Amino acid sequence: MNKGLAASLGLAVAATAVAGWAAFAPLSVASRDEPFEIPKGTYARRMAGDKVEILPNRIDLTLGLNDQLLLRNLDDVPQQFGPVLVMPGQSFRLPFEKASTYGFDCTAHASGQMTVVVAEAPATPWERIAWRWDRLWRKTRA
Amino acid sequence: MNRVACSLLALALAAAPAFALAADPNPVGLKAGVFDPPQPAADFPAGVHATDHGDLALARWHGKVVLLLFGFTHCPAVCPTTLATLAQARKLLGPDASATQVVYVTVDPERDDLAHVRRYLAAFDPSFVGGTGEPAVLAQLRKRYGATAQKIPAAGGGADYGMSHSTTIWLIDRDGRLRALMPFGHSAEDFAHDVRQLIALK
Numbered sequence: 319m320n321k322g323l324a325a326s327l328g329l330a331v332a333a334t335a336v337a338g339w340a341a342f343a344p345l346s347v348a349s350r351d352e353p354f355e356i357p358k359g360t361y362a363r364r365m366a367g368d369k370v371e372i373l374p375n376r377i378d379l380t381l382g383l384n385d386q387l388l389l390r391n392l393d394d395v396p397q398q399f400g401p402v403l404v405m406p407g408q409s410f411r412l413p414f415e416k417a418s419t420y421g422f423d424c425t426a427h428a429s430g431q432m433t434v435v436v437a438e439a440p441a442t443p444w445e446r447i448a449w450r451w452d453r454l455w456r457k458t459r460a
Numbered sequence: 461m462n463r464v465a466c467s468l469l470a471l472a473l474a475a476a477p478a479f480a481l482a483a484d485p486n487p488v489g490l491k492a493g494v495f496d497p498p499q500p501a502a503d504f505p506a507g508v509h510a511t512d513h514g515d516l517a518l519a520r521w522h523g524k525v526v527l528l529l530f531g532f533t534h535c536p537a538v539c540p541t542t543l544a545t546l547a548q549a550r551k552l553l554g555p556d557a558s559a560t561q562v563v564y565v566t567v568d569p570e571r572d573d574l575a576h577v578r579r580y581l582a583a584f585d586p587s588f589v590g591g592t593g594e595p596a597v598l599a600q601l602r603k604r605y606g607a608t609a610q611k612i613p614a615a616g617g618g619a620d621y622g623m624s625h626s627t628t629i630w631l632i633d634r635d636g637r638l639r640a641l642m643p644f645g646h647s648a649e650d651f652a653h654d655v656r657q658l659i660a661l662k
Contacts, residue, residue, distance in 0.1 A: 333619075401607065413491070413493070415491070420643075
């Protein structure tokens with residue numbers, strides 16, 4: 319067996335092992351929080367005419383994994399988040415217990431709207447792979 | 461093949477921290493959304509008249525857990541559902557119900573006078589206290605809590621308008637601190653659970 323063939327075979331075994339792990343290993347997370355921060359100076363920037371987008375139009379959560387929305391207000395003025403008025407230096411943690419789509423009015427958002435989509439926990443091997451891949455993708459983009 | 465293998469290995473490495481033990485992000489253990497740190501709940505402005513006597517003021521219920529909500533008596537679904545849920549929660553609480561106070565402030569003072577709100581609330585639970593006042597005063601109160609309300613004209617221009625309003629319930633602890641906010645749709649069991657947790661707080 320030549321070296322190239324052996325290396326390819328080794329990588330194939332490793333890839334199969336990782337794929338097997340990603341598909342079948344139980345999912346768990348260090349924290350169930352999905353955090354967002356309103357930075358200091360956001361209000362001033364908006365008053366100056368900047369269209370500041372803090373929160374995405376859509377936030378995706380997964381039950382049992384990242385199913386708690388955490389909003390931190392680091393600005394100097396109160397900030398409205400949906401029906402929640404978060405004071406300067408304060409955070410608000412909202413847990414979700416049902417898979418559904420939730421709509422919020424949000425003044426911290428230039429569009430004034432935000433949607434939270436809460437999905438069931440991945441149940442199949444493919445869903446677990448997709449969830450892990452999505453987490454990896456988000457980390458590389460962060 | 462090599463590219464696929466490298467991607468999968470990267471996936472494994474990136475996801476490794478996910479195996480750490482989960483921390484407790486909600487030490488109070490509430491079903492509702494929780495403020496951290498809790499801050500004193502906003503005072504009610506003068507001129508929000510109460511259905512029992514005098515004006516609404518949080519100080520009246522110091523030592524009780526206050527469940528505050530905004531609505532209107534012509535509300536077709538949200539208000540009746542929430543008030544019925546809160547009435548059921550008080551039944552579930554048993555003796556602890558005496559340490560709670562439901563406060564319902566109208567967003568529709570045009571139609572909701574004190575007598576009307578009083579009759580409406582009594583149908584759910586006679587202990588519930590309502591509030592109404594001048595539109596500007598009620599708007600000021602809503603602003604302090606981040607609540608919203610908007611008139612929706614009747615279809616065809618009739619007199620039977622509707623109101624779009626905040627559907628959440630503000631949970632204020634026995635020391636007058638705004639602790640949490642319960643979104644619409646939670647069960648009486650969830651409310652009873654959270655009220656018990658708040659009563660137990662030192």
